[in-house]
Amino acid sequence: QKEVEQNSGPLSVPEGAIASLNCTYSDRVSQSFFWYRQYSGKSPELIMSIYSNGDKEDGRFTAQLNKASQYVSLLIRDSQPSDSATYLCAVKYIASKLTFGTGTRLQVTL
């Protein structure tokens, strides 16, 4: 069974620090990778997608993919209290559905 694993947290970081969120997946035959942010009581919101090995930067967010080690991470620089949310990692396997992890809860403290 293809799985996506995340530490549920909470991950607590002070305001202005770098938050590092990690995700591992079980199958090498993966196609694309997504990070969604979900505020409490709200729906998931896409913040990053990454398809090839290496880093992809978008503003304060950087996604990192290492297919050989089967992990994908999300770095949030200059963390703000508004970044406090649950971050869902999702992996799209070839010819299959999008599989979500259980999410990591991030708390940015003042």
Next chain:
Amino acid sequence: EAGVAQSPRYKIIEKRQSVAFWCNPISGHATLYWYQQILGQGPKLLIQFQNNGVVDDSQLPKDRFSAERLKGVDSTLKIQPAKLEDSAVYLCASSLEGTQSNQPQHFGDGTRLSIL
């Protein structure tokens, strides 16, 4: 661009009753998904439509859940009869293309269902 529309936002019913949810995807999106998200878990796919055809319904409890997308645009998801374990948020998502593509999925606000 208007997002994925869902209704109702909240629904409270008693067990063994029936309930229906509605979803209208982003204009032009051929693929529509229904997910169930139980508190503290990630979304779990229930059913995926490509236009008006079902692509994947392997995790849909077909004895009580049904879904349709008759004209390839909006969709309804029904539960009949509801059980206590169906209490969850039901999310609809859409994307430009389906299984073979890398297109990201965009979610609606969801329907929060409580079973008493």
